[in-house]
Structures are given as C-alpha cells and as structure tokens.
Amino acid sequence: MDPKKQQLPPKENALFKRILKCYEQKQYKNGLKFAKQILSNYPDHGETLAMKGLILNCLGRKEEAYNFVRQGLRNNLKSHVCWHVFGLLQRSDKKYDEAIKCYRNALKWDKDNLQILRDLSLLQIQMRDLEGYKETRYKLFELRPTQRASWIGYAMSFHLLQDYDKALKILEEFRKTIQKTSYDYEYSELLLYQNLVIRESKNLQEALRHLNTYESNICDKVTLQELRGELLMNLGRKEDASEVYRGLIKRNPENRNYYLKLEEALGLTTAEERIKLYEELKEKFPRAQVPKRLPLNYARGEVLISLLDPYLRAALQKGVPPLFTDILSLYDDPERIKIIENLMYGYLKNLKETGHLCETDNEYKEPASILYVLMFLAQHHSYLGDTEKALSLIEQAIEHTPTLIELYIVKGKILKHAGDYVGAYEALQEAQALDTADRYVNSKAASYLLKANLVRQAEEMCSKFTREGVSAMENLNEMQCMWFQTECAQAYHRLGQYGDALRKCHEVDRHFTEIIEDQFDFHTYCMRKMTLRSYVELLRLEDVLRSNRFYWDAAQTAITIYLRLYDQPLTANTGENNINTANLDPAELKKLRSKQRKAAKKAEQNKAEEKKKEEKKAEHQKSKSGGNTDDVDNHPTEDLDPSKLERTEEPLAEAIHFLKPLQSLAxxxxxxxxxxxxxxxxxxxxxxxxxxxxxxxALEPNNxxxxxxxxxxxxxxxxxxxxxxxxxxxxxxREVNRLLPTTDPTQLNEDFLNNNQDSVPHRLQAARAMKLLDSVQRDRALSIATALDPHLTEQTHQNLHKVLEWLESREVGGTPEQLTRYKAQSHALFPRARAFMPPESSSSSSSSSSSTTTTTTTTAADSISTTNLTVTSVTTTTTAATATANHNHVDAPSS
Structure with a gap:
C-alpha cells in the first residue's frame, strides 16, 4: 500500500498518540474508542489496526487481536510500530524466538528506536543469546552514553561472554564518572561486582589489591572480609587469612564456615591440633555453640567422652528437642554410637535415682527432665532399626508429658521408618490437634497422610492454612507448594490414578517454567538498583533451575507412569460402553440406550456448570485484581485434563520432555x-x-x-x-566388547549373582534377569529373590517391598500361596510394615483409624499393600525465589 496513504492528518495523529497513552495507562476502552474514530475515516491505517489488536489482546480477545495486527501489518509492512506490536503479541504467547524476529524487522525501518532496542535486549538475555545481547547493548550504549544502564548492560554482556578484560575496562571508565557520597550503597555494589569480574578472570592478586584500594567505599564489611580471606587463602598467604577469619569469628561466633576456614588457614591436620584450637576458642567465646560442637567430629575414645558429656548435659538441661539431629553426624562410627548410648543410659539411670543428670552434678544443679533423655533414646533406637524399643521409650515420654508436641512428631517418624504410615499420620494428627495454629505440624501431618495414600484427607488438613473460598488443591498450586504436589503425584501413582498423578507432575513442571519466565522482571530492575552480583547469580541459577529436587521427583514419577502407559495403554471406553449388546433382547437394549442417553445428557450439564463456574471464577479474579489480569503477558493456561493426560497418543515423547532437563542438569x-x-x-x-x-x-558399575x-x-x-x-x-x-567382561547374558548374570550373594537388591535384579533370559528358571529365580536369610545385607522393609511388587507384577504373576508365604516371612522381620500385614490385621487397623479420619474408597493399609511404592533418595539443591515485580504490562511501542 502507498506509504503516503498511511500518514494521518494532524487531528487523527493526535488521536493515535492518545491511543498509545491509553494503552500505557491501561485505559483500554478509551483506546478502542479513539481507534474506532480513526478507522471510521481511515479503515486501512495499519498502525491503528495494530494498536487496536494490541488492546484487544489485553482484553483477552486473542483471536481478534491477531487478525487486526496481521491486517495492519499487511497494510503497512514498512511500519516499525506494526512490527513492534506483532512482536509484543508473540512475546505474550511466550514465543520469544518469533518476537525477536519481529523486533529485528522493526529495527530495519527504525534502527535507532530505543524502546524496540530495550525490548529486544530483554528477550535476548532471557533466551541467553549473548552475542546478540552484546550487539544490542552496544547500540543502546551509542544512543544513550550518559545513562548508567547503558554502561552496565554493555559491560555485563562482555562479562557473560567471559571477555573479562573488556568488561573491566568499561566498568573502570564508568566508575570514574561516578560522583561518590560518604555512604553510597550503589557505588559499593559496583565495586563488589567489579571485584567479582576480576576474580573470575583468575587475577587474584589484582582482586586483592582492588579490595584494599576501595575498602573505605565498600559498605558491606562482612562480604569484604569474606572475600579478603578467600583471596588470601588462594594466594597462599594463610597466616594473613587466619587473622581475617579470627576477626570474622569475633564478629559472628556462630558461623560454622568461619571455623572450618580458620582450620584450613592454620593448616591443622590432626584431631589433637583441631581440638586444641577449639579449646582456645571456647574460652574466648564461652556462649557460642559452634566451638563446642565442631570438636566432637574429630574426637575419639576418652577425649570424645570428656567433650560429649558436658555438651549433652547442657542440651538436656535446657531441653533442646533437635539434639539428636544435631549429633546425628557422629553416627558414622560404631564406637561413637556406643559412647553416646552409654552416656544417655547413664543419664537416664541418674535421673530416675537422683533427679540429676550426674551423681555429683556441680555445674547443673537444677534437676533436669527425664523427658528429653527418653525422646533422644527413642530416636537413637529408631535410627538403629530397633522399632519396638524406640516406641516403648517414646510412649514413656508421652506418659510423662502428654502435651509436648515434639513427642508425637518423633513417634510419627519412628512409625514411618518402620513402614507403618497409618500409625505415623495418626500420631501427627494428635500433634496437630494439640496446636492447630502450627503450620509445620500441619504440613507434616499432610505429608504422612499422602504417604498413606489418603489424598483427600491430606487436602483437608492443608485447607486449614489455605485461602478461604478456594479449594486447597487449587490454592496450593497457586502458591507453588511443590512438596505437596510431588508427594501427591506419588500417592496417586501408587493408587493407580495415573491421570491425576500426571496432572500434578505437569503442574510442577509449569512452576519451573513460570520461575524461569519470572526472571524477565529482573533484567531491568537489577541494573536500575545496581544489585549486579545478585543478578549474575540469578541468571546462573535459572540456567540450572531444573536440577532442583522437586523437579527431579516430579520428572521421575512422570517418566515411570508414561513408560507404564506405553507398555499397558488405557482403553478409551469404560463401563457401559464395553457391554456386549449383541446378546441383549430389544427391551433390554432400549433400556440400556435410554440409560446411556441420560448419562450423556447429565455429563453435558455437568460440563456446562463447570464452564460457568470457571467463567465466574475468572470474573472474580479480574475484579479482585482491579482489572489488571488482562494485560499482554497474562494469558490463560491450558487446563490439565487427567483423562487426556493418561490417554496420550505419544507417552514416550512426553517422557522425553521430562527427561531432557535431567540429562543436562542431573x-x-x-x-x-x-x-x-x-x-x-x-x-x-x-x-x-x-x-x-x-x-x-561410569557412575556406578555395580548398580x-x-x-x-x-x-x-x-x-x-x-x-x-x-x-x-x-x-x-x-x-x-565394539563398545560392548570393551565395556563388559563377557557378552553372554547368562554368564554375565551368573557372575553378577556370585559376586553379590548377600545383597537383597542385587539378588532381586539377578532373579529378574534370570527370569527374562530363561522362563524355565522361574522357580529358581523366585527362590533367589525371596530368600530372607539373616546374613543378607540391605534387608530393609523398602527393599523387601520391591521384591513383593515384583512377585505381584505381570512379569512374574506369583501365586497367592507364594505371596502369602513371602508376606508372612517379611512380616516376621518387620511387624510394623503395613505392606506385609495379613489381610485381617490390615482391615482391623484401617477400621480403627477410620474413627479419626473420613472414610475413603480404599483403606490406607490396602492401598499400601497392593500398589507400587517407590523409594527414591534425592539430594537437596538450591531453591529459586520467584519474581515480585509486575511484568504483566509491557511498554507501548514508540511512534
């Protein structure tokens, strides 16, 4: 179209500028009114059509928005406004690559447009297009050399590309232009960021000189000293580093890391040297806890007794509930375990006889409570696997003080470790009843309910702390409560409700996507506030975000379910649709068809009601947020339908979607x-x-x-x-011959079994392999897997349950007699584990627990004993904080 026809007269041009202003101020209805006035006289004006589409997108009318923007673009392909608006629409749909292409097209027609360049740079750093980001920041630097963000953004582009020399030159030139005040926090942050770049360039001597030069200008004195100590250590100046760490300990004597760094700086290698150091530090800081705790890690024998005795007595005298957790790291040595046990039983004996921890207790004259000794010993025996002794001790403690919440939490943990998830959640419910305002106890009770597969009760438990008027599940999803969602997914998996389990897994996956998108807010915020070190840390955290344990749990559950759905797909039709109508007489067939029509009609009515509820909910959310829910970047997400998820046509493709992040990050x-x-x-x-x-x-060849x-x-x-x-x-x-000692699977399996005769997990997998290789050896495989000799290692109730799962699986199809016999043998070893209880015991237990919980379709004991129970150990990784700034609105395209 002729470009002259796209030029508006002064009156309409003023109206167009008012459209831009209305968009920026979120006055969308006024913007549409002005657009209508222009289009009534100039119906083909491309930029007005594009802006009308952008405003319609903010009002949730996405399809109309795309139609208007595309029409405007066709009418004026050389308009940077039309291309910019099209890019904003693509960005609102998270199509960042397409949005970048639109911004680049916009720059062809207006190469110096600041707003387009800023938007382009945000997308490039979001997508980690670092080379493109550097070019865009350079252009912004050329156009606005007086702005602070131009300097910082350009320097950071080189830093992220690991071109440290250029980054430092730019930062140094910028630093020279700053007018300093007496206490300038932003200048201090710039100096610390500059020092970070120097350290990452491996020029440690220069980094130390830089810290010393600008020490007076750095406001964060603790970070200054920590960096100085680290640099001195790396430069080999350990004597100077030790003085720095002594100063830091004086500032904060409860920081464990400072003591360990001091040990390293002093070059202490023997236990005697370390213990001597802590004796000295205890005299200097008598109220500090860390110098009393750390020497216990190094002491042995009589020295350990002399250090541990006063430490335990002080904690028991004060009544410190997490004492067992505090010294749990000492349980890696049987000798130390014996010392701890002897000391605690000595305290118990003295308390019963004299009321004191020690017969001649000069330091602790007031009588100590026997309660905390009993609680410690209960945890001690539970850790060692003596469940009955642990329960006996904790019951004594509860009888002594029945109102202490921690006792019921410990009892729940003991029962959980013993495999009695029903008893565990009952104990936590008692604790929760004692203090209904304790969120931790409430969450712990919900967690144990999920382990017992009681999802609805867990939701009711959590509803005590969620927002009123919204279901607990929905509110927990909004709050990104991922511990609940991952455990909920595992419970649904064990119950065989694969669609609901997958829904929870996908919700967790969406949370990580949202967290990654939330970093959009910080790209400009951090440069404006000069929190540059935190910004770089954030970018690096986002790059490895899915290494978090919550994603690991969700991904592992999802992959397991998708593999199962691939092997045994669910049928599309259920219930009455599967009835064979060929043998029915006409009257019965008529009744059946009538019943099916009524059921279909009722389903349609329910669907319509659900739709109305969703619309009302959307309107409520809109009114609650003041009408701001319709911004460009706030578009409704697709609902996760459990029935569709569990009947996916490509389960392996969905499994790969969850696997890919794990392959790169875990x-x-x-x-x-x-x-x-x-x-x-x-x-x-x-x-x-x-x-x-x-x-x-390469990781674990004998797994x-x-x-x-x-x-x-x-x-x-x-x-x-x-x-x-x-x-x-x-x-x-070629690779198989190089990796394996033999390529004969039968021989390889026999060698594996001979080398791992005493391990329950190894025997199970050898039996599985034997059954796969030769079905004739089924009986021998069963005898190997189900043997429960006392000399076997790793004979935990979790491992025995995995053997039971294998017996119950289609792979083996064990007979009822075999299952009953194996359960009886396992029950003798683990009488508290619900999975091995006889049916009459399970039913009686579940009926007794029904008095305290709402009746469900299946009892917890039944669900535990008949479904898969996956026990996976995970490591804790760093968690990510979500953005707090509002990124729903984007700047208006410049005209």
Missing part, C-alpha cells in the same frame, strides 16, 4: 541414565541405549538396576540388532 544421578535407557529401548534406538549405559557404568538394563541390552543385541545398519552394529559390538 547427569551425576545414575537414575537419569537408567530412565533414558528405559525410554530408548522402547523406541528401538540402540546407540542412545548404549550412550545411557556407558554413562551409568543392581543397571545390571538388569545390561542384560536386556544384550538380549536386544542378539535378537533385534542385526536389523539395523551395519555401521550401527559394528559400533555397538
């Missing part, structure tokens, strides 16, 4: 590579199978589950590999 976990193998063997990808096995072998994967891979190699390309066959044969 390669140190062997389970990552085992899950990858399970997916790729189903996809028939031998090279990817081999890759997963190689990575797993029992890895052994089964190796056997299956060798089977695949024998049966299906010849059908692949010759190059693939040659590569796999």
């Amino acid at each position: 390669p140190q976990r062997i389970q990552t590579h085992l899950m990858a193998f399970e997916i790729y063997i189903r996809k028939g990808k031998p090279l990817l199978m081999l890759q997963a096995l190689k990575r797993a072998l 029992p589950e890895l052994h089964t994967c190796l056997i299956r891979f060798l089977q695949y190699r024998q049966e299906k590999l010849p059908g692949h390309h010759s190059v693939v066959v040659d590569v796999i044969n």
Whole structure:
C-alpha cells in the first residue's frame, strides 16, 4: 500500500498518540474508542489496526487481536510500530524466538528506536543469546552514553561472554564518572561486582589489591572480609587469612564456615591440633555453640567422652528437642554410637535415682527432665532399626508429658521408618490437634497422610492454612507448594490414578517454567538498583533451575507412569460402553440406550456448570485484581485434563520432555541414565541405549538396576540388532566388547549373582534377569529373590517391598500361596510394615483409624499393600525465589 496513504492528518495523529497513552495507562476502552474514530475515516491505517489488536489482546480477545495486527501489518509492512506490536503479541504467547524476529524487522525501518532496542535486549538475555545481547547493548550504549544502564548492560554482556578484560575496562571508565557520597550503597555494589569480574578472570592478586584500594567505599564489611580471606587463602598467604577469619569469628561466633576456614588457614591436620584450637576458642567465646560442637567430629575414645558429656548435659538441661539431629553426624562410627548410648543410659539411670543428670552434678544443679533423655533414646533406637524399643521409650515420654508436641512428631517418624504410615499420620494428627495454629505440624501431618495414600484427607488438613473460598488443591498450586504436589503425584501413582498423578507432575513442571519466565522482571530492575552480583547469580541459577529436587521427583514419577502407559495403554471406553449388546433382547437394549442417553445428557450439564463456574471464577479474579489480569503477558493456561493426560497418543515423547532437563542438569544421578535407557529401548534406538549405559557404568558399575538394563541390552543385541545398519552394529559390538567382561547374558548374570550373594537388591535384579533370559528358571529365580536369610545385607522393609511388587507384577504373576508365604516371612522381620500385614490385621487397623479420619474408597493399609511404592533418595539443591515485580504490562511501542 502507498506509504503516503498511511500518514494521518494532524487531528487523527493526535488521536493515535492518545491511543498509545491509553494503552500505557491501561485505559483500554478509551483506546478502542479513539481507534474506532480513526478507522471510521481511515479503515486501512495499519498502525491503528495494530494498536487496536494490541488492546484487544489485553482484553483477552486473542483471536481478534491477531487478525487486526496481521491486517495492519499487511497494510503497512514498512511500519516499525506494526512490527513492534506483532512482536509484543508473540512475546505474550511466550514465543520469544518469533518476537525477536519481529523486533529485528522493526529495527530495519527504525534502527535507532530505543524502546524496540530495550525490548529486544530483554528477550535476548532471557533466551541467553549473548552475542546478540552484546550487539544490542552496544547500540543502546551509542544512543544513550550518559545513562548508567547503558554502561552496565554493555559491560555485563562482555562479562557473560567471559571477555573479562573488556568488561573491566568499561566498568573502570564508568566508575570514574561516578560522583561518590560518604555512604553510597550503589557505588559499593559496583565495586563488589567489579571485584567479582576480576576474580573470575583468575587475577587474584589484582582482586586483592582492588579490595584494599576501595575498602573505605565498600559498605558491606562482612562480604569484604569474606572475600579478603578467600583471596588470601588462594594466594597462599594463610597466616594473613587466619587473622581475617579470627576477626570474622569475633564478629559472628556462630558461623560454622568461619571455623572450618580458620582450620584450613592454620593448616591443622590432626584431631589433637583441631581440638586444641577449639579449646582456645571456647574460652574466648564461652556462649557460642559452634566451638563446642565442631570438636566432637574429630574426637575419639576418652577425649570424645570428656567433650560429649558436658555438651549433652547442657542440651538436656535446657531441653533442646533437635539434639539428636544435631549429633546425628557422629553416627558414622560404631564406637561413637556406643559412647553416646552409654552416656544417655547413664543419664537416664541418674535421673530416675537422683533427679540429676550426674551423681555429683556441680555445674547443673537444677534437676533436669527425664523427658528429653527418653525422646533422644527413642530416636537413637529408631535410627538403629530397633522399632519396638524406640516406641516403648517414646510412649514413656508421652506418659510423662502428654502435651509436648515434639513427642508425637518423633513417634510419627519412628512409625514411618518402620513402614507403618497409618500409625505415623495418626500420631501427627494428635500433634496437630494439640496446636492447630502450627503450620509445620500441619504440613507434616499432610505429608504422612499422602504417604498413606489418603489424598483427600491430606487436602483437608492443608485447607486449614489455605485461602478461604478456594479449594486447597487449587490454592496450593497457586502458591507453588511443590512438596505437596510431588508427594501427591506419588500417592496417586501408587493408587493407580495415573491421570491425576500426571496432572500434578505437569503442574510442577509449569512452576519451573513460570520461575524461569519470572526472571524477565529482573533484567531491568537489577541494573536500575545496581544489585549486579545478585543478578549474575540469578541468571546462573535459572540456567540450572531444573536440577532442583522437586523437579527431579516430579520428572521421575512422570517418566515411570508414561513408560507404564506405553507398555499397558488405557482403553478409551469404560463401563457401559464395553457391554456386549449383541446378546441383549430389544427391551433390554432400549433400556440400556435410554440409560446411556441420560448419562450423556447429565455429563453435558455437568460440563456446562463447570464452564460457568470457571467463567465466574475468572470474573472474580479480574475484579479482585482491579482489572489488571488482562494485560499482554497474562494469558490463560491450558487446563490439565487427567483423562487426556493418561490417554496420550505419544507417552514416550512426553517422557522425553521430562527427561531432557535431567540429562543436562542431573547427569551425576545414575537414575537419569537408567530412565533414558528405559525410554530408548522402547523406541528401538540402540546407540542412545548404549550412550545411557556407558554413562551409568561410569557412575556406578555395580548398580543392581543397571545390571538388569545390561542384560536386556544384550538380549536386544542378539535378537533385534542385526536389523539395523551395519555401521550401527559394528559400533555397538565394539563398545560392548570393551565395556563388559563377557557378552553372554547368562554368564554375565551368573557372575553378577556370585559376586553379590548377600545383597537383597542385587539378588532381586539377578532373579529378574534370570527370569527374562530363561522362563524355565522361574522357580529358581523366585527362590533367589525371596530368600530372607539373616546374613543378607540391605534387608530393609523398602527393599523387601520391591521384591513383593515384583512377585505381584505381570512379569512374574506369583501365586497367592507364594505371596502369602513371602508376606508372612517379611512380616516376621518387620511387624510394623503395613505392606506385609495379613489381610485381617490390615482391615482391623484401617477400621480403627477410620474413627479419626473420613472414610475413603480404599483403606490406607490396602492401598499400601497392593500398589507400587517407590523409594527414591534425592539430594537437596538450591531453591529459586520467584519474581515480585509486575511484568504483566509491557511498554507501548514508540511512534
């Protein structure tokens, strides 16, 4: 279209500027009114059509918005406004790559537009296009060299690209232009960021000189001293570093890290030297706890007794509930365990006889309560696996003081470790009843309810602390309460409700996506506030965000379910639709059809009611937030329908979606590579199978589950590999010969069994492999897996339950007699574990617990004994904080 026709007269041009102003001020209805006035006279004006589309997008009318913007773009392809608006729409749909293309097209027609350049730079750093970010920041620097953000953004682009010299030159030139005040926090942060860049360039001597030069200008004195101590240590000046750490200890004598750094600076290697240091520090800081606790890690024998005795007595005298957790790290040595036990039983004896912890107790003259000694000993015996002794002691403590909440929490933990999840949540419910305002106890009770597969009761428990008027599940999802959602997913998985479990897994996945998107707020905020070190830390955290344990738990559950759904897909039709109508007489068939029509009509009515509820809810949210929910970046997310999730057409593709982040961010976990193998063997990808096995072998070559994967891979190699390309066959044969001592799966399995005769998990996987290789050896495999000799190691109730799951699975199909016999043997070893209880015991237990909880379709004991229970250990990683600034609105495109 002729560009002249796209130019508006002065009156309409003033109206167009008012449209931009209305958009910025969120006066969307006025903006539409002005756009209508312009379009009534100039219906083909591209920029007005584009702005009308942008405003409609803010009002939630997305389809109309795209139509108007595309029409405006067709009418004026050379308008930077139209391209900018199209980019804003793409950005609102999280299509960042497409938005970047639109911004670049906009810059072709207005290369010096500051607003477009700023928006482009935000998307580039969001997508980690660092080279493109550097170019855009340079352009902004050229156009606005007097602005602080121009200097900082340009310097940071080089820092992120690890071009430290250029970053430092820019920062130094910028620092020279700053007018300093007596206490300038922003200048202090700039200096510390500059020092960070110097340290990362490995120029430690220059970094120390920089700290010394600008010491008076740095406001954060603690960070200054910590950095100085670290630099002195790395430069080998340990004597100077020790003085720095002594000063830091004087400032904060409860910081454990300072003491460990001081040990390192002083070059202490023997236990005697370390204990002597802490004796000195205890005299200087008599009220500090850390110098009394740390020497216990190094002491042995009589020295340990002399240090541990006063430490324990002081804690018991004060009544410190987490005392056991405090000294749990000492339980890595049987000798120290014996010393602790002897001391505690000595205190118990003295308290019963004299009321004092020690017969001649000069330091602690007031009588101590026997309560905390009993609680400690209960935790002690629970840790050692003596459940009955632990329960006996904790019951004595409860009888002594029945109102102490911590006692019921300890009792719940003891029962949980013993496998009695029903008893565990009953104990926590008693604790919760004693203090209904304690959020921790409430959360712990909900967690134990989920472990007992009582999801509805757990939701009711959490509802005591969630927002009124909204279901607890919904509110917990809004609050990103991921511990609840991951445990809820595992409970649904054990109950066989795969759609609900997958919904929770996808909700957790969405939380991580939202956290990554929330960093958008900080790209400009941190430069404006000069919190540059925190900003760099945030960017690096976001890059590894999905290494968090909550994502690991959700991904592992989701992958397990998707593999199961691939192996045993759920049928689309259920219930009456599966009835065979061929044998029905006409009257019965008529009744059936009528019943089906009524059911279908009722389903439609329920669906319409649900839709109305959703609309009302959306209106309520809109009115509650003052009408700001319709901004560009706030678009409704797709509902997660459990029935659709569990009937996906591509379960392996969904599993890979969860696996990919784990492969890049959790390669140190062997389970990552085992899950990858399970997916790729189903996809028939031998090279990817081999890759997963190689990575797993490098981490833990004797892992029992890895052994089964190796056997299956060798089977695949024998049966299906010849059908692949010759190059693939040659590569796999060469690697297999190099990695494994033998390529005969039967021989490999026998060797594995002989080398791991005493391990329950290894025996189970050897039995699985034996059954896979030769179904004739089924009985021998069962005898190997189900043997419960006293000399076997790792004979925990979790491992025995995995054997029970295998017996109940379709892979084996154990007979009722075999299952009953194995449960009886396991029950003799773990009488509290609900999974092994006889049916009459389970039913009686569940009926007794029904008096305190709402009746459910299946009892907790039944659900535990008949479903899969996956026990996975996870490591704690750093958690991410979500953004607090509002990024829903974007700046208006410049005209």
